[in-house]
Structures are given as C-alpha cells and as structure tokens.
Amino acid sequence: MIDLIEVYKIYFANLENEVRALDGITLHIGKGEFVAIVGQSGSGKSTCMNIIGCLDVPTQGEYIINDVNVAHYSDDALAALRNKTLGFVFQQYNLIGKLNILENVELPLIYGGYTPKERREMAMEALERVGLTNRILHFPNELSGGQQQRVSIARALVTKPQVILADEPTGALDSKTGIEILELLQELNREGCTVVLITHDTHIASYAKRTVSLQDGKITSDRVKGGLLS
Amino acid sequence: MNTKQAFFMAIKSLKNSKMRSFLTMLGIIIGVASVIILISLINGMTGEITSQFEGMGTNLLSVNLMGRGGNMTGNHSANIDTMEELVEDNPEYLAAMSPVVSVSSATVKYETYNVTASCTGISENYGSIRNYAVETGRFISYIDVENRHKVCVLGSYEVEELFGTEDPLGQTIKINGEEFTVIGTLPEKADSAEASNDDIILIPYTTAMQLASNARLSSYVFQATSGDVVKQAKTTIENALYTIYQSDDSYMVMSQAEMLEQMDELTGTMELILVGIAAISLLVGGIGIMNIMLVIVTERIREIGIRKSLGAKKRDILGQFLIESATTSALGGVVGIIVGIVVAYIFGALFDLSISPSLFSIILAFGVSVMIGIVFGYLPANKAAKLNPIDALRHE
Ligand SMILES: Nc1ncnc2c1ncn2[C@@H]1O[C@H](COP(=O)(O)OP(=O)(O)OP(=O)(O)O)[C@@H](O)[C@H]1O
Ligand SMILES: [Mg+2]
Numbered sequence: 001m002i003d004l005i006e007v008y009k010i011y012f013a014n015l016e017n018e019v020r021a022l023d024g025i026t027l028h029i030g031k032g033e034f035v036a037i038v039g040q041s042g043s044g045k046s047t048c049m050n051i052i053g054c055l056d057v058p059t060q061g062e063y064i065i066n067d068v069n070v071a072h073y074s075d076d077a078l079a080a081l082r083n084k085t086l087g088f089v090f091q092q093y094n095l096i097g098k099l100n101i102l103e104n105v106e107l108p109l110i111y112g113g114y115t116p117k118e119r120r121e122m123a124m125e126a127l128e129r130v131g132l133t134n135r136i137l138h139f140p141n142e143l144s145g146g147q148q149q150r151v152s153i154a155r156a157l158v159t160k161p162q163v164i165l166a167d168e169p170t171g172a173l174d175s176k177t178g179i180e181i182l183e184l185l186q187e188l189n190r191e192g193c194t195v196v197l198i199t200h201d202t203h204i205a206s207y208a209k210r211t212v213s214l215q216d217g218k219i220t221s222d223r224v225k226g227g228l229l230s
Numbered sequence: 231m232n233t234k235q236a237f238f239m240a241i242k243s244l245k246n247s248k249m250r251s252f253l254t255m256l257g258i259i260i261g262v263a264s265v266i267i268l269i270s271l272i273n274g275m276t277g278e279i280t281s282q283f284e285g286m287g288t289n290l291l292s293v294n295l296m297g298r299g300g301n302m303t304g305n306h307s308a309n310i311d312t313m314e315e316l317v318e319d320n321p322e323y324l325a326a327m328s329p330v331v332s333v334s335s336a337t338v339k340y341e342t343y344n345v346t347a348s349c350t351g352i353s354e355n356y357g358s359i360r361n362y363a364v365e366t367g368r369f370i371s372y373i374d375v376e377n378r379h380k381v382c383v384l385g386s387y388e389v390e391e392l393f394g395t396e397d398p399l400g401q402t403i404k405i406n407g408e409e410f411t412v413i414g415t416l417p418e419k420a421d422s423a424e425a426s427n428d429d430i431i432l433i434p435y436t437t438a439m440q441l442a443s444n445a446r447l448s449s450y451v452f453q454a455t456s457g458d459v460v461k462q463a464k465t466t467i468e469n470a471l472y473t474i475y476q477s478d479d480s481y482m483v484m485s486q487a488e489m490l491e492q493m494d495e496l497t498g499t500m501e502l503i504l505v506g507i508a509a510i511s512l513l514v515g516g517i518g519i520m521n522i523m524l525v526i527v528t529e530r531i532r533e534i535g536i537r538k539s540l541g542a543k544k545r546d547i548l549g550q551f552l553i554e555s556a557t558t559s560a561l562g563g564v565v566g567i568i569v570g571i572v573v574a575y576i577f578g579a580l581f582d583l584s585i586s587p588s589l590f591s592i593i594l595a596f597g598v599s600v601m602i603g604i605v606f607g608y609l610p611a612n613k614a615a616k617l618n619p620i621d622a623l624r625h626e
Pocket of ligand 2: 045046047
C-alpha cells in the first residue's frame with residue numbers, strides 16, 4: 001500500500017547548514033494497518049506524514065503508493081490522489097471558518113465531483129459517524145475543540161479514503177476527548193481503513209497496532225503490539 | 231468543482247467582508263457610472279442639438295460677416311441690399327433671405343413674471359424660411375420691420391412661463407425695459423422646454439438692432455430652393471461675397487448639413503475625451519481590485535492549503551479566485567450601471583435633455599467590468615493556484 005524507500009528530506013538553511021528532517025527512511029505500511037509514528041519534537045514525524053500525504057515531496061528517495069511512484073504523478077493527479085485515496089486529520093483541525101460544518105465536510109466531495117444530493121447524503125452520513133448531525137449549520141468557531149476535531153475526521157472519512165493520516169489529532173484536546181477521537185480512529189481501522197497516527201505520546205501510540213519510532217529523521221524501532229517486527 | 235459553486239462561494243466571501251468588497255468595487259462603480267452618465271449626456275445633448283438643427287429644415291444656409299465685414303457704411307461691404315439682390319438674381323438656387331440679429335439673454339417681463347430668453351430679430355421672410363406658422367395672431371410683417379414696430383412673436387415656452395393660461399395676444403411685455411406688444415404665438419414643438427425650439431422670441435430685426443444697440447447686420451439666413459441645390463446656393467453666395475471683399479476670411483457661409491457635421495465632430499471628440507477619462511478611472515478601479523485580491527490571496531493562503539490537501543486542483547483554486555474577482559467587479563459594474571442611469575436621468579431632468587442610456591453603453595460597461603475582474607484577478611489567482619500545498623498549510 002505505502003512504501004517509503006530510502007527517503008530523505010533535507011532543508012538547506014544555507015550552503016553549510018542542512019537540516020535532515022528525514023534521513024534515509026524505509027518504511028512499508030500494508031493495507032488495513034494502524035501505525036503510530038512516534039518521536040520527539042523535531043524528529044521528522046510531520047515531515048514523514050506530509051510526504052505520505054503527498055503534500056510534500058522527498059528530496060531524495062522513492063515514495064510508492066498503490067504500486068505507483070508519486071514522482072510520476074502530475075499536480076492534478078496528486079490532487080486527485082489526496083482527494084480520493086487519502087484523508088487528513090490535523091492537530092489544528094484546519095476547518096474553513098467561513099463555511100459551516102456541513103459545507104466543510106462537503107468540501108472534498110465538491111472537488112471529487114459529486115452532485116449536491118450525493119454530497120449532502122455522504123456528508124450527513126459522515127457527520128452521523130462522529131455524532132454531530134445536530135450541529136451541521138454551526139460554524140467551526142462555535143464548536144468545542146473536540147467537536148471540531150470530530151468534524152475534521154468526518155471530513156477525512158467522507159470520501160471513504162483508503163488511508164487516514166492523523167497528525168497529533170489529540171494534541172489540542174483533553175485526555176477524555178482525545179480517547180474518543182482515538183477510539184473513532186480504531187473503529188475506522190476495524191472497518192478496513194489504513195490509519196497512520198502521528199504522536200509524541202507513547203500512551204496514545206498504544207492505541208495503534210504498530211508503533212514506528214523516529215529520532216533525528218531515522219527510524220529507531222518498529223514494533224507490532226505483542227512482539228518485535230524488526 | 232463547477233462554476234456555479236465557485237460563483238456562490240465568491241458571493242459568500244463578498245458578503246463576509248461587505249465594507250471591503252464595497253470599497254473594492256468603488257473604483258469600478260465610479261468608472262462604469264461615469265461612462266454611462268457621459269455617454270447618456272452626450273447622446274442627449276447631441277440629440278437635442280440635432281433635433282434643433284433638423285427643426286430648422288435642411289436647406290438653410292447661414293452667412294456670417296466678420297470683422298468690419300458687416301459695416302453698413304463701408305464702401306466695400308455687403309449689406310442687406312446685397313443679400314436681397316442675391317436672392318433676386320439667383321431664383322434657381324435661393325428662395326428667401328432674412329437677417330438674423332441675436333439679443334442674447336434678454337430680460338423679459340410680464341407683470342410680475344419674468345424669464346431670461348434670447349430674442350431674435352428677423353424679417354418677415356423668416357417664417358417661411360424656418361417653417362414657422364403662427365398658432366395664434368400673426369407673424370412679423372414687412373410693415374413692422376420698416377417701421378421698427380415693437381412687436382413680438384412668442385414661442386410656447388415663453389407663453390407658458392409668462393402667461394400661463396392667459397391669452398398673450400395684444401398684451402404688453404417688457405424686453406430689456408422696452409415695451410413690446412405680443413402679436414402672435416408659435417405652436418409647441420418640443421414640450422415647451424427651456425432652451426428648446428420653443429424657447430424663442432421673434433422681433434423685427436430693425437427693432438432688434440436698436441435693442442442690441444448695434445448698427446451692423448452681420449448674420450443672415452438663406453433658404454435654398456431645395457435640399458439638392460444647397461451646394462450651388464452656397465457657392466453662389468460665396469462668389470458674390472468674394473467679389474465684394476476680395477478675400478475669403480471676411481465671411482463664412484455654412485449650410486445646415488455642414489453645421490450638423492461640425493457638431494457631430496465636436497461631440498465625437500468630446501465623447502472620446504470623456505470616455506478616455508472614464509477608461510482611466512476603470513483602470514484605476516481594476517488596479518484596486520488586483521491590489522485587494524492580492525491581499526485576499528495572502529490572507530487565505532492557509533485556506534488554499536486546506537483546500538489543496540482536500541484535493542483541490544490548480545484550476546479549482548484559479549477558478550475560485552478568478553470568479554471571485556470577476557464577480558466583485560461585475561457587481562460593481564451592475565451598481566455602477568444603476569447609479570449611472572439614475573444620475574444621468576437626474577442630470578437630464580436638470581438640463582432638460584432627453585436621456586436614453588444606450589443599451590450598447592450598458593453592455594459595454596458591464597463587459598468591461600467583468601473583463602477587468604478577470605484580467606486584474608488573474609495575477610493574484612494564479613499566485614494562489616501555484617502554491618505548494620505544504621507551504622500554504624504551514625503559512626501563518
Ligand atoms: N520548511 C522547513 N525549513 C527548514 N526546516 C524545516 C522545515 N520544516 C521542518 N523543518 C525541520 O525539520 C525537522 C523535522 O520537523 P517536523 O515538523 O517533521 O518535526 P515533528 O517531528 O513533526 O515535530 P513536532 O512533534 O514538534 O511536530 C525539524 O528540525 C524542523 O526544524
Ligand atoms: Mg509535527
């Protein structure tokens with residue numbers, strides 16, 4: 001499903017100084033996995049997710065998703081990939097403030113070319129999944145952080161993506177609300193969705209079936225619950 | 231994403247910042263409104279003047295003697311007798327002649343009513359030359375001219391202003407302090423509006439010369455026997471005057487058609503200049519739109535990043551911002567058209583012009599404003615569309 005092969009992401013501050021956000025990462029994530037990527041701040045987790053999410057491109061190395069090397073994709077094809085195959089959940093929710101909840105959830109469907117009727121049905125279905133059907137005409141700033149994050153999960157799952165990428169989805173939430181979100185992700189995973197969860201908290205990572213640890217842009221360990229993988 | 235959705239999205243974002251949208255549109259509103267106002271006014275004015283000219287008949291020629299040319303006492307100068315002889319000697323081209331003496335902005339009083347009008351001193355032939363038939367009373371006669379009678383024929387505007395429903399015939403009015411008897415009235419031709427063909431006072435030219443205290447007759451109007459011989463008539467008059475003056479800068483002979491042409495040329499130039507000014511204000515409006523769109527794009531970089539992460543293609547973002555700026559300026563255009571038409575009608579009412587904003591100018595103004603939105607919106611929209619998703623998302 002997802003294959004990172006010797007991926008480097010190097011930022012050049014100037015000619016002498018370089019930051020190796022990712023320093024030769026090779027990672028395989030299979031269909032239906034629930035992987036947590038953990039590591040300290042600055043270890044390269046977000047960079048890794050951005051590359052998996054096709055929001056960013058590696059400086060060097062190959063990224064293959066669904067058997068296709070993304071280097072061969074055009075901008076439009078990447079957009080379509082993000083639209084149909086991937087779903088994002090961000091730490092800061094990233095909802096559009098001017099659009100109400102329903103419109104926010106409908107947004108990926110607009111870019112996916114669905115009819116208004118289909119959009120409404122699918123969005124309502126997704127909002128039902130996260131238990132927010134009673135707030136659809138509210139605007140994001142009228143909701144609590146946990147509710148906003150649930151909206152952003154609804155937005156991520158509304159296109160029925162194969163992969164959900166969540167970067168610190170509980171980062172801004174209290175532990176109880178955080179657990180609700182994590183359980184929601186677990187549920188989606190049980191239904192067959194591949195989930196990649198980024199976190200710096202090993203406790204949160206324990207909700208995943210597999211934990212990949214990053215340090216200074218390198219993978220230091222890769223455990224599956226109950227045993228060592230490599 | 232289709233155009234309709236992008237359009238609604240644009241309307242929405244305009245509604246969200248009403249003040250800014252309004253200020254952005256202001257340049258376009260002013261530009262479009264001024265185009266419409268100017269074109270309507272010029273059309274109204276041209277129409278007015280043209281209809282005045284046309285009301286006079288197409289076979290008229292006006293003769294103006296310049297400098298000392300009109301001096302009656304000069305040895306080598308043309309006078310009324312010269313002009314009369316011209317008509318007598320050239321019956322195949324010239325039908326009639328009348329001197330024209332203008333007493334401009336004369337104060338005209340009847341009892342407590344008064345108007346400022348231009349009085350025209352003419353001879354008895356003027357009626358047939360200009361197709362003036364009196365409605366009531368009689369026209370100025372040869373006797374009136376010969377004896378410098380203080381009599382006048384009033385246009386319907388003066389009748390309405392001075393007498394209302396009262397019968398003006400036989401009444402005495404004062405023109406610049408002199409008493410005149412009203413001997414006739416002219417039928418209404420142009421709604422009795424001020425400065426129209428109905429705003430006219432005719433008096434014998436001999437009397438007018440006294441009133442204007444000038445001893446010179448310098449303007450004459452000739453009637454050609456038909457519209458087809460106007461050219462020959464003109465040449466005839468010019469030849470005769472050249473024989474007298476031995477130079478062609480002492481007189482000017484102009485036919486009605488030439489005057490119309492000159493008028494058209496003048497209004498054409500005026501139109502061009504005014505439209506040019508309006509175009510500049512539209513350009514400034516366009517730059518205003520570009521400016522604000524650049525700000526909007528910068529403000530919304532994060533939103534662009536979010537949209538891209540959700541699968542928005544380059545053309546979706548480009549379309550969204552282009553439609554937004556086109557909608558802004560088109561809306562400005564519509565408001566400008568409405569403002570323009572309203573103001574044009576107000577001006578029309580103030581200056582007694584018949585205003586009919588041409589459909590062409592409205593379509594042009596609307597088209598131009600949409601074009602401005604697209605042209606000036608393109609740069610900011612393209613800037614937004616080209617953004618890298620992750621850079622946009624990270625933008626603070
Ligand atoms: N655009 C950039 N320019 C330069 N350096 C960058 C850029 N983006 C990230 N980095 C650097 O790359 C490294 C990894 O960043 P990244 O955001 O992936 O960390 P992270 O593991 O997500 O940390 P956190 O837990 O704090 O979110 C950091 O050292 C960061 O300074
Ligand atoms: Mg991070």
